[in-house]
Amino acid sequence: MNPLRSLVWKGEINVQIYVEESLLIGGKQQQHASSKPLLNLRFPRDTFLPMYLTSILNQLKLSLKYEIEKIIPRCWFSYNEKVLPWFLPIGVIFDMTMSNDIISRSNDTIKPTRRSIISTWPIKLHFKQKEETDRKLPYGFIPLIAGEGQLESFWMHRWKQACFIMNGSSKIMMQLARHETVSFWNSIKQRDLDGFTEISSKIIPASESGFRMVPIKYHLPYNNETNNFESPIQPVVKLIQNDNSKGPIVLQDVILKDFPDLIDINGEFKGFMIAQGIILQPSDSVYELYSSLLNIDGFLHIIISNS
Amino acid sequence: MIGYNEYVTQLNVIYHSGQLQDVSNCEFVKMLPGGDALEARFKYISTPECNINTSVYSLEVLIQYDTTFQEPQLAFRLWQWDHNVYKLYYELENTPLQTQLPPWFVVNIDLISNEPWYIVGVCDTPEVVGSSALDQEHYMERWMAVYLLHWIHLLPCK
Numbered sequence: 391m392n393p394l395r396s397l398v399w400k401g402e403i404n405v406q407i408y409v410e411e412s413l414l415i416g417g418k419q420q421q422h423a424s425s426k427p428l429l430n431l432r433f434p435r436d437t438f439l440p441m442y443l444t445s446i447l448n449q450l451k452l453s454l455k456y457e458i459e460k461i462i463p464r465c466w467f468s469y470n471e472k473v474l475p476w477f478l479p480i481g482v483i484f485d486m487t488m489s490n491d492i493i494s495r496s497n498d499t500i501k502p503t504r505r506s507i508i509s510t511w512p513i514k515l516h517f518k519q520k521e522e523t524d525r526k527l528p529y530g531f532i533p534l535i536a537g538e539g540q541l542e543s544f545w546m547h548r549w550k551q552a553c554f555i556m557n558g559s560s561k562i563m564m565q566l567a568r569h570e571t572v573s574f575w576n577s578i579k580q581r582d583l584d585g586f587t588e589i590s591s592k593i594i595p596a597s598e599s600g601f602r603m604v605p606i607k608y609h610l611p612y613n614n615e616t617n618n619f620e621s622p623i624q625p626v627v628k629l630i631q632n633d634n635s636k637g638p639i640v641l642q643d644v645i646l647k648d649f650p651d652l653i654d655i656n657g658e659f660k661g662f663m664i665a666q667g668i669i670l671q672p673s674d675s676v677y678e679l680y681s682s683l684l685n686i687d688g689f690l691h692i693i694i695s696n697s
Numbered sequence: 698m699i700g701y702n703e704y705v706t707q708l709n710v711i712y713h714s715g716q717l718q719d720v721s722n723c724e725f726v727k728m729l730p731g732g733d734a735l736e737a738r739f740k741y742i743s744t745p746e747c748n749i750n751t752s753v754y755s756l757e758v759l760i761q762y763d764t765t766f767q768e769p770q771l772a773f774r775l776w777q778w779d780h781n782v783y784k785l786y787y788e789l790e791n792t793p794l795q796t797q798l799p800p801w802f803v804v805n806i807d808l809i810s811n812e813p814w815y816i817v818g819v820c821d822t823p824e825v826v827g828s829s830a831l832d833q834e835h836y837m838e839r840w841m842a843v844y845l846l847h848w849i850h851l852l853p854c855k
Binding site: 463475477527529530531532533535536540543544547550551554555560563564618621624 | 764765766785787788789790803805806807808811812813818820821
């Protein structure tokens, strides 16, 4: 197996969980408590936040004003007051919110500092009571009303999209046996790379020439000026050169179609591209990147920054 | 599968044909700016068995184009009339609407313009509607009949 694939699969993120004061026993008197992290946890990059929600709430339950079952469908996490899109893998959301940190850390390689080695991600848990009008729920919020089944169904839908993009049909996904889809989902929960690879290799074409297109999503980094996260861009990426030139399709070839401003007047590439916490090079082969850095939903998520 | 331009043309034909507007519980139908998405609302009154209280809903429906699958996509959300105002209602599982949707619908909640909608899966649309190669000219008409019209007019509204 590709050694980079194994390293990426094992990637983890240090997370500090803050909790909105209205969720805590004591309410406004807990202002002090809500300004400091109540939990310090470590999450695998390639998993989803809701997978840990029950565990987080269980660890906090002595401080919580409401029952866990009541909180789950009407809670969300935020970073700097912006709703985090739980339906994206944790590592993708981290890279979107911390892209500046990742870029500046990459400059510290000669003389690493503590900051360049240890990075923490502060996120906050919020809750809105049912009695309050639903219109007050924030933009970008998807209620988790059916628990893990909803997450699994959402994830399956993403794989159907990825399968269609790669093969021109979702039939391979739809023809997986029930026990295969169960073990595919379990491989993510149990962090079993071999199990994940066994099923995903039935969906992903075995060679570069087998790809109709490559499932990629571009994300813009978190931006203080917008009210919420921007919707991702899903480019059309084929692995065939248009002009009969040989050699693999590289990242720059495909990125510039959607982001022509990333090249300056001297022809120099001036942006940053991040996937799985790694800064990518414009000359990286798209096929190699997909094979090594694809996320658990079948897409290669790339954060694009022009800073 | 239907190309975007053909989809837009056929969607506009359906909009002007009045098929949706003629459904008895239809509150309004409008073509959204850009001409490639159609929004409609249908009144829906639920009277659960063993319960004298009725619940009044407004079912908001959105038809748009899925660029990945190159198919029309049906999205909907439910508004419940409560204290003289419609409130967005997420818990489809707790409404009789769920039993009135076609059982083959694969429904997920996803964001459209950063708001949550129930979205009907589109990946098996060619099998449901029949290949566009058979009768490309009436693809959207067949889609509309199967995905929306055959169940929407059965919703109780009195």
